Each structure stands twice: as structure tokens, then as C-alpha cells.
Amino acid sequence: MPKEKIKRRSFLNLLLGGGTVAWLASVLFPVFKYMKPPEIPEAVQSQVTACTLAELQSTEQNYKTFKFGRKLGIVVLLPDGSIRAYEATCTHLDCTIQYRPDLNILWCACHNGQYDMTGRNIAGPPPRPLEQWVIHHDKASDNIFVSKEEEA
Numbered sequence: 001m002p003k004e005k006i007k008r009r010s011f012l013n014l015l016l017g018g019g020t021v022a023w024l025a026s027v028l029f030p031v032f033k034y035m036k037p038p039e040i041p042e043a044v045q046s047q048v049t050a051c052t053l054a055e056l057q058s059t060e061q062n063y064k065t066f067k068f069g070r071k072l073g074i075v076v077l078l079p080d081g082s083i084r085a086y087e088a089t090c091t092h093l094d095c096t097i098q099y100r101p102d103l104n105i106l107w108c109a110c111h112n113g114q115y116d117m118t119g120r121n122i123a124g125p126p127p128r129p130l131e132q133w134v135i136h137h138d139k140a141s142d143n144i145f146v147s148k149e150e151e152a
């Protein structure tokens with residue numbers, strides 16, 4: 001077989017292989033791009049309205065959850081009438097915590113994780129305390145505002 005014919009065959013194989021790879025890339029790239037979820041930046045919020053004091057007092061368990069950006073928060077009415085707010089996501093495996101007025105603790109039902117009313121983890125598997133947020137009750141509107149840090 002002449003040497004030139006082998007070169008031509010190699011060239012055609014290379015062309016066919018390259019064409020196949022290019023075709024596969026043109027089909028798969030849009031599929032992967034469609035499947036990858038778009039990045040959504042977290043909304044920067046420094047303060048939210050959790051609820052009104054009247055709404056909080058009308059709850060059976062003296063707590064209410066609310067959205068703070070992409071996080072979930074919990075606002076609690078304590079027996080002494082004070083109000084506190086925390087991030088409501090358990091530091092163990094991200095379950096939502098609840099307030100247990102009978103024990104005066106924040107409780108995670110998933111694995112019986114317990115936090116005291118400062119947010120400190122006191123029993124169960126949670127490895128870290130809950131983040132406690134700052135609340136401000138506006139008496140005029142009855143709204144309970146929650147922010148992540150004390151305003152200067």
C-alpha cells in the first residue's frame with residue numbers, strides 16, 4: 001500500500017474523530033449549562049420585620065418563624081415578657097428549631113438538640129451555639145424588627 005494512501009486515511013480518521021468530538025461538545029454543553037442552577041446572590045438585608053407582638057402573643061407556643069434573607073429565624077416571647085430572636089437553623093444538621101415553653105429551651109426535634117435561651121448548645125449533638133439576633137419592638141406599629149447586629 002502506498003505511503004500516501006495511509007496518510008490520507010489517517011487524515012480522514014482524524015477529521016472524523018475531531019468532528020465527532022465537536023458534535024458531542026455542541027450537544028452536551030447546552031445540556032450541562034441548562035442543568036447547572038444559576039447562582040443567586042444572597043439579598044443583603046440588615047433588618048426585617050418578624051411579626052407583630054400581637055401575632056406573637058396569639059401563638060400557642062409563644063414563638064414564630066420568619067425569613068431573614070435566605071435564612072430562617074425564630075422570634076420567641078419569654079415568660080418574663082422579653083422577646084428574643086435567633087437563627088432557626090440547628091447547628092447540627094440544619095433542622096428547624098422550635099421554642100419549648102414548658103422547658104424554656106430552644107429544641108431541635110430531629111435529634112433532640114437543646115439550646116438555652118442565650119442560644120448556647122446545652123444538650124444533644126449540636127456542635128455550636130445558635131446565632132442570636134437583635135430585636136427592636138416598635139410600640140407605635142407593634143412590629144418586631146430583627147437585625148443581625150446592634151446598630152451604632
Ligand code: FES
Nearest residue numbers: 090092093108113
Ligand atoms: S439537626 Fe438538630 S439536633 Fe440534629
